[in-house]
Amino acid sequence: MYEQEVIQRLQGIANQLRVHSIASTTAAGSGHPTSCLSAAELVAALFFYHMRYDPKNPQYHNNDRFILSKGHAAPLLYAAWAEAGFIPPAELLNLRKLTSDLEGHPTPRLPFVDVATGSLGQGLSAGVGMALCARLDNLDYRVYVLLGDGECAEGAVWEAAAMAGRLKLSNLIAIVDVNRLGQSEATTVGHNVEVYQKRFEAFGWRTEVIDGHDLEEILEVLDAAGLGDQPLAIIAKTIKGAGVSFLADKDGWHGKPLSKEEAERAIAELQPKACSAEGITIPEPNRLPPPENIAPASYPPVSYKKGDMIATREAYGNALVRIGAVDRRICVFDADTKNSTFAIKFFQKYPERAFECYIAEQNMVGVAVGFAARGKVPFASSFACFLTRAYDFIRMAGISRANLKLCGSHAGVSIGEDGPSQMGLEDIAMMRAVPESVVLYPCDAVSTEKLVEQMALRRGICYLRTSRPKTPVIYDNEEDFPIGGAKILRQSTNDKVTVVAAGVTVFEALKAADVLQKEGIAITVIDAYSVKPLARDAILAAARRTNNIVLTVEDHYIEGGLGDAVAGELCNEGVRVYKLGVTEIPHSGKPEELLAKYRIDTAAIVHLVKELVK
């Protein structure tokens, strides 16, 4: 039993949050007020009774974390931070304006938002990452994730649930706001809350079913959070639009603001039962030492011998071990492909910072984003093709400006016999179209190692594309590979064509240069290891010396890859760009057979160059 004063005060705050949510969405002329109303008591209890945090410093490292997975209830989150004193209440009325960072869905432009939400079913993965990170950093903060019931239809929620259950993350609490109504109709489960209960239990969670508007019940289950050795799912039966007579449990109100007049009526109902949170005592977090998330002054040197045969995927594994030795921020994730991506080398050396995510790429990326939000430098790998599974998570990581590092191995037809389902042929297109992303595609072990260093030092999303076949080391160990650079591998005064390649096609281009040389045709060969940002100026300068003729060759579909990147950057310069790339669904076969069949091998380059110099 709780003191009635406490309960009544929280009830008043819950109604105050409702008032804010309605007022701000009506001022904006859009938004999801009824989705806010169902969770008002839950948020009031979390922010003004249970969670331990410094309301003046939302990023304090041992604050409890709160993730609004149902991001469309953003006005409720903003209202809570206003009542906590962090946002001036008047600012709430600037919701969704170009001039305010109180956006339609939460983004980390706001200091109290760790990860952008708004694509449903992603918050729990980030929560798993943060809860796991607390364990790694010996911190006792807890992670609270507020989910909608509709979003529990996303499979990613169950990927995250499985990982949390398996790792017994008792510092993770999921709260499902079961308000029954989705966007276009009622959810399939409705108010049968025991369905969610059974599902979470089947994935290893402790569960509690409560009335999400009964503060006694809410406080009771929250006070028992952290007990036992399982994560806790609180299944809260709620009413969408709760607290306002003409909104409660009504169809047709999803994503609709109230008119000015309706808002006045609603607020008139709520105001007498509302009160501010001013003066309320928010529990303080324990003051514990911060984790040392600092980049080292330098990394140990690289040592390969020129001519040694080593796959770039293996060099990736070597690089993780080498830089991970001195950079404790580095954590590594894989989706049951670590023996193929070679992330396994790090797993074996630093198991405490290595996290097997099994065949669940969406959750892997979400967990990594959670680590990034806590100051780590997460490297997550799988086959390049399987990272497409996580594109929505990657997209949202872009919006979060997450410091996420991805590695996709087994790029292109050069993997050979496994066939098209295992070939990453759209990954460059996918990753280029993430704002502020970096896309790297090295051809040898040295460049791979140096680029992994660059990824660790660069803030933001970086993607490394690695290949299956062994390729010769062609660079000196001392060579630098800045992001945005390129290497000119062949150039003479009489070159006729500039060939721009990356990854395995660099070697095809070099062989083509040899073949053509014998026939008296000289070409420039460029290793465009940085596909985004592209070494525009270097390629343009080379093109100028070859009569503005450029040929690109890539083990990727012809759309959206290296060729489009070069064409897109150079074709307002009067450069003619000819593209070689994969133009059909590939077949199984030997790597060299496939490079030939899909016209991205030495012979194809030689043939096209000859056509161009005719």
Place this chain on the structure above:
Amino acid sequence: MYEQEVIQRLQGIANQLRVHSIASTTAAGSGHPTSCLSAAELVAALFFYHMRYDPKNPQYHNNDRFILSKGHAAPLLYAAWAEAGFIPPAELLNLRKLTSDLEGHPTPRLPFVDVATGSLGQGLSAGVGMALCARLDNLDYRVYVLLGDGECAEGAVWEAAAMAGRLKLSNLIAIVDVNRLGQSEATTVGHNVEVYQKRFEAFGWRTEVIDGHDLEEILEVLDAAGLGDQPLAIIAKTIKGAGVSFLADKDGWHGKPLSKEEAERAIAELQPKACSAEGITIPEPNRLPPPENIAPASYPPVSYKKGDMIATREAYGNALVRIGAVDRRICVFDADTKNSTFAIKFFQKYPERAFECYIAEQNMVGVAVGFAARGKVPFASSFACFLTRAYDFIRMAGISRANLKLCGSHAGVSIGEDGPSQMGLEDIAMMRAVPESVVLYPCDAVSTEKLVEQMALRRGICYLRTSRPKTPVIYDNEEDFPIGGAKILRQSTNDKVTVVAAGVTVFEALKAADVLQKEGIAITVIDAYSVKPLARDAILAAARRTNNIVLTVEDHYIEGGLGDAVAGELCNEGVRVYKLGVTEIPHSGKPEELLAKYRIDTAAIVHLVKELVK
């Protein structure tokens, strides 16, 4: 109790399948023999005792369907079809060769493969689609999906499970081959089969746990398949590498063929216990009338008034209703956004062919692919940004050459206040990089309607990008919009620049033409409604008349979209392409504010044209 003769014969066939799987992967020098061995009894029982199908005609419309969700066990599938008489056994030794369609993972180049598999966790969704389609077509075939245990970590499996459970698809049988060992380590669940049982039950399935090598148990549960009103999950405890002493339950054998000598030893163990399936009676399917999956001779006419304001997303809904009235192949799917995508219009009119998939985009696409495999023309819609959730499914649909139609609404910053998480800004890049795909982006209601017709008539993956804001009707109802075409909206003899736009930017370009006209600068304006294939020749011809200067403007990230498409196609022609597109993470705001801020509005076009004609 079954006759021992039956059991022994099936056991012999199972071992024969093992022999084939080992021999073919050893001949190929790659592959996953141990993943085949664990499921040999399951497949023998399905193909040579239980399933009703015509082994001479794998596509007979009432055959039971079999989906090998664990696609890496392809050699086992091929072995079964060889023993069923469809493949010459000698052909099995051409596994994974460029000259054979027995690829590393199954693709529909083989007539007995409905959907490509090999990206794990996708087969069950296709199975749900086919099982649902059987119901729609009044056929009594059943759908059997063989899953690996490792792939049950994919959330998409639980999206599919939820839909099957909800719809009580008792004609769907999932068989989970719980062989305990994943690729890089053991699965998290291991042989605790009751975990899978609890999970499937929590999603509404009937379950049976069996010893996957005990044919008595297998036949017993298969004979009871179809009973009750739930889908059935058979959780089969198996041994990876079963049947060969030195492979069984051993680590380190995933994805490795046996050496010639090892294969000989293994086959020597198996051969005495193996026998051919020759002469065995395969149960026949019931001969039922085929579904009428035929395109109509024509569609009813379109009728809009020029100048009427209507969003392309609404025209999409209108088109579905209009053509769905006469084209019974059309089925419609949505992910709880149907009131926003306007698919709801079809749902209301033709509920029997409309399937709400809730917030689970991966499963939605997989189910639609299942429908396509059964001769339907599925249209699946959500917000464009949320289709990124399904990119791996779309990629695999590409490899399946599925007749899939996708519609992504709410494209670009022009959605306004909801913010970046709701804006599709990478969808063109994503969809262009699907082989053989068509990417369409209409600006008005007439062109939208006509393009939806084209999508229904064109075989293969087609993507339609629709917009949130209302735009004026600018085309005549009689106008044709062929795939690969473009419309020249403004052109005069003295044009200085060709502006290529699509969707909402068409109207910005038209306004820019007006503004510039007043200042004495004439421009060509092209509506590039078909982004892929692009109307290369038409745009090139226009460019030739404007001094080879083209300006593209799009409500999409600058990478991989319309601009890159135009540059990639034209820049070997000496055309200079200047691109306007979104180059940073957008903010919430009013649509017109955002078009201005991200420099894709009238003012931006006017400004750049003036720069170019200076």
